[in-house]
Amino acid sequence: MIEAVIPQASLLKKIIEAIKELVDEANFDFSETGIRLQAMDKSHIALSFLHLRSDGFSEYRCDRSQTLGINLNSFSKILKCSANDDQVQIKAADEAEALSLTFENSAKDRMSEFNLKLMDIDIDSVEVPDMDYQATVSMSAQEFARIVRDLGSIGEAVTIDATKQGVRFSATGDDGSGNILLKHQKSVDDDSTSATTVEITEPVSHSLALKYLANFAKAAPLADRVTINLIEEAPVMFEFKISDMGHIRFYLAPQIEEDND
Amino acid sequence: MIEAVIPQASLLKKIIEAIKELVDEANFDFSETGIRLQAMDKSHIALSFLHLRSDGFSEYRCDRSQTLGINLNSFSKILKCSANDDQVQIKAADEAEALSLTFENSAKDRMSEFNLKLMDIDIDSVEVPDMDYQATVSMSAQEFARIVRDLGSIGEAVTIDATKQGVRFSATGDDGSGNILLKHQKSVDDDSTSATTVEITEPVSHSLALKYLANFAKAAPLADRVTINLIEEAPVMFEFKISDMGHIRFYLAPQIEEDND
Amino acid sequence: MIEAVIPQASLLKKIIEAIKELVDEANFDFSETGIRLQAMDKSHIALSFLHLRSDGFSEYRCDRSQTLGINLNSFSKILKCSANDDQVQIKAADEAEALSLTFENSAKDRMSEFNLKLMDIDIDSVEVPDMDYQATVSMSAQEFARIVRDLGSIGEAVTIDATKQGVRFSATGDDGSGNILLKHQKSVDDDSTSATTVEITEPVSHSLALKYLANFAKAAPLADRVTINLIEEAPVMFEFKISDMGHIRFYLAPQIEEDND
The missing domain is CATH 3.70.10.10 (Proliferating Cell Nuclear Antigen)
Structure with a gap:
């Protein structure tokens, strides 16, 4: 069971916009400490890493580590249905076939629920060593x-x-x-x-x-x-x-x- | 003889923009009580009705009821030649072949006159009964x-x-x-x-x-x-x-x- | 040797935008008194003249008259790399093969240098007599x-x-x-x-x-x-x-x- 709350939808929108230029589909690795994503562009030249720490969310719960494969264009389309100031709740049961997204405005008189289909994505992960940059x-x-x-x-x-x-x-x-x-x-x-x-x-x-x-x-x-x-x-x-x-x-x-x- | 004055061109622009998405051509029925329009979209699934009461115009005169067939894209093009705050005068003689539109700014130093060709449009009108909606x-x-x-x-x-x-x-x-x-x-x-x-x-x-x-x-x-x-x-x-x-x-x-x- | 400084890049941008609609390439005639350009559109129906007096520049130096043939689309692309408030310096050596453009912001912590290839353009100049217009x-x-x-x-x-x-x-x-x-x-x-x-x-x-x-x-x-x-x-x-x-x-x-x- 995964449950994470972000106070402002605009932040999540910007994150997905930044990644979806490079890759169409990506695995989001949820663990107790937060969310990690690693994605290689189609030509295997550029690599992107995302790290969102669990303490940065207003609520965060991840009972056991789970990898969710997501089509970033579909994710982006659904996020566009939120207002920038909406609170976003992300939810997935164990072995879920869809990610649930709930958007709520601050007046609490508008609530939207969306389901985003999950997919199996086969990606080899790459280790990038820490460097002493010049x-x-x-x-x-x-x-x-x-x-x-x-x-x-x-x-x-x-x-x-x-x-x-x-x-x-x-x-x-x-x-x-x-x-x-x-x-x-x-x-x-x-x-x-x-x-x-x-x-x-x-x-x-x-x-x-x-x-x-x-x-x-x-x-x-x-x-x-x-x-x-x-x-x-x-x-x-x-x-x-x-x-x-x-x-x-x-x-x-x-x-x-x-x-x- | 028809003569109607609307204080702000922006209102007429918005009305035509709202209808022209559904139909290309429509009949405007002018009568003593105002203007009515009924239009069915090309696929005969959506119906739109417009009613503008004569008392809503700053001036309104309609000597005898008359139906003016208008191409809404042409109407829209001509309306775009008005400034939002211009006063609009609509005028048509009996049996007119064109609708006359006059736009005037509040300083009265800019005056535009446009003629919009009228057309015969053959449309069956549909009766929509009043309903007690649930x-x-x-x-x-x-x-x-x-x-x-x-x-x-x-x-x-x-x-x-x-x-x-x-x-x-x-x-x-x-x-x-x-x-x-x-x-x-x-x-x-x-x-x-x-x-x-x-x-x-x-x-x-x-x-x-x-x-x-x-x-x-x-x-x-x-x-x-x-x-x-x-x-x-x-x-x-x-x-x-x-x-x-x-x-x-x-x-x-x-x-x-x-x-x- | 030509050297001219314009305090605001936005002015030069607007000038080039105004001319480049009519012609793709044009000769800029630099002389002691300023810059002149004459261009005929491709269909030979419209003629444009530009005159920038040397005293309108914040700095201006032209040792000997020189004609620089410039592709206006390339010029425009390079000017888009300047901020509107940047100071622009234009520079060309005698017999130069490129025009040098330098953009500097007011804080002087951002400086850009661009080189724009010059070209030989064969254009007959047209005399337009002064007229007593009616x-x-x-x-x-x-x-x-x-x-x-x-x-x-x-x-x-x-x-x-x-x-x-x-x-x-x-x-x-x-x-x-x-x-x-x-x-x-x-x-x-x-x-x-x-x-x-x-x-x-x-x-x-x-x-x-x-x-x-x-x-x-x-x-x-x-x-x-x-x-x-x-x-x-x-x-x-x-x-x-x-x-x-x-x-x-x-x-x-x-x-x-x-x-x-």
């Missing part, structure tokens, strides 16, 4: 989404260069080329969500396919900031924190470019 | 439009169940199923436009095609509230009041479902 | 854009009649016909951007293809007002002033209509 860029998630969109109109790949001075995003295409430099801010107000900081042991440069970054950028509404974690010869990790509750992480393998600078 | 649901028109849109993403038909407790809208589709319950409010503020009330002599349940309801929902901008009137073995009637002026009513025959609950 | 209509640029859009839903051509009373725009199509009259305002507040004035020596009437006017109307965001300059047997000239900096002018030859009134 460079960690922390920047506005909205700015990240904008850069990805802007450079997407110029070329198909972006080179991310992290140095002590800041982080530079570059792209080249048929019309010309461009790069955007965000300077490292030495002293940052705690309140500031727009400042960029780069923590670095060694400069790193990686070239990445912009179409995956465009998918990752769908997670920007979830978080004020994104961190980009880089190390030579390993996938780049993008992390969006989900406030007081967990995070969503995306891993993307760099492109090997002959003319890589 | 259940009358009064609810927010905006909420109605939202439920129709939400359930339209789940299935093709909606079952409306009216009971003393409230009204429940349910739909089933390939991804799962869902239902939305609006509870009956015993005491309702006169100001409230969001509360739901159900007046009932006997519980009624009908299954209706959502695509027609999606068309009816185009009338939601016209009115704060919609009433849904149900009785066994007769079409469901949806009424949107047009403030101080009349109403628009839609009739839709229920679907006979084998698995109807 | 009628000059000055009106709101936004109102002009709206009339063009509204009448575009009625017909394919608009007749512009300028008289002492005002200016009338008329169109006829399959659904009907329409005309919009803007009355001449004798005394106009200097602040008013919505009033219409008609200076006239002789009434003029011209019929013009609405599809070109729809392109010209893309310049409306650049200016509060547009002037329409008419004279018998010569193209109509539409002028949008670019504040303190120059103007964009469009010339369109009237249609010869058999049933022209």
Whole structure:
């Protein structure tokens, strides 16, 4: 028996919107400690991890660990039937064939119940070792989404260069080329969500396919900031924190470019 | 000779937008008491009635009853040439071949005149007897439009169940199923436009095609509230009041479902 | 060596948006006094002129006159990578193969550099003599854009009649016909951007293809007002002033209509 309550439907909507760009179907692993999801995109190049801790829910109960296979488009359709401020209750019996979703408004005079069919999804799980990244860029998630969109109109790949001075995003295409430099801010107000900081042991440069970054950028509404974690010869990790509750992480393998600078 | 003045073009725009989803062409019956329109959709399943009382116009004159056949898409195109706050004057001579529309702004320095070609439309009129409905649901028109849109993403038909407790809208589709319950409010503020009330002599349940309801929902901008009137073995009637002026009513025959609950 | 600085990227964006509807590629002639562009649409019916005076830039330097051939869609794509409030620096070396564009935000912590490939464009330049127009209509640029859009839903051509009373725009199509009259305002507040004035020596009437006017109307965001300059047997000239900096002018030859009134 699983039962979890989220006070605002908008949060769950944003989480599903962020994942469903990469995969159509995914396994949600429910356990006592919370919910975990791991999904590989169809081309096996990008990997996404979601972790929602049980203490981030207003109510959470999971009698025994259970994996629920869910079609994310169907999930998204049903979530669109909730108002952003609705409370959402998720429920599944042991061996359930459907996930039950209940939306209730604060006046308690409107209650919706939806059943989402569950499915068996055969996925091998991948272990991603923790890394001592050489460079960690922390920047506005909205700015990240904008850069990805802007450079997407110029070329198909972006080179991310992290140095002590800041982080530079570059792209080249048929019309010309461009790069955007965000300077490292030495002293940052705690309140500031727009400042960029780069923590670095060694400069790193990686070239990445912009179409995956465009998918990752769908997670920007979830978080004020994104961190980009880089190390030579390993996938780049993008992390969006989900406030007081967990995070969503995306891993993307760099492109090997002959003319890589 | 017909002459009618409406102080705000936006009202006429909303009326035509609400009807043109169901029918391409319609007869407007002008008489001393006002304007009536009756239109059957192409598949002969949904019927719409419009009534605008003469006293709701700021000026109204109709020397003798006259029927004007109008292409609603053309009418809509011309109305889009008015500003929402423009005064609209409608004019037609006896045996006119065109309807004259004049839009004037409040500063009186901008005046537009349009002529809309009239046409002969051959339509049999249908008598709809007044009914003692078993259940009358009064609810927010905006909420109605939202439920129709939400359930339209789940299935093709909606079952409306009216009971003393409230009204429940349910739909089933390939991804799962869902239902939305609006509870009956015993005491309702006169100001409230969001509360739901159900007046009932006997519980009624009908299954209706959502695509027609999606068309009816185009009338939601016209009115704060919609009433849904149900009785066994007769079409469901949806009424949107047009403030101080009349109403628009839609009739839709229920679907006979084998698995109807 | 060319170097020019515009304090706000939004202005340059609007200028390019206004021209790129008419032509795909254009020559920008840089000289000591400023920038000039002349472009003929593909069907050789509409002509556009842009003039930006050097004193309208916050910095301007042009060592020797130079013509830069630019693909306007590529230019527009790169400009979309700037924020509206960014400062834009345009730079080209002598015999440059690319135009360099630098965008910088006011906090100076975000800097973007783009290179736009230049091209050789072979265009004959056209001389347009100055005219003593018979009628000059000055009106709101936004109102002009709206009339063009509204009448575009009625017909394919608009007749512009300028008289002492005002200016009338008329169109006829399959659904009907329409005309919009803007009355001449004798005394106009200097602040008013919505009033219409008609200076006239002789009434003029011209019929013009609405599809070109729809392109010209893309310049409306650049200016509060547009002037329409008419004279018998010569193209109509539409002028949008670019504040303190120059103007964009469009010339369109009237249609010869058999049933022209």
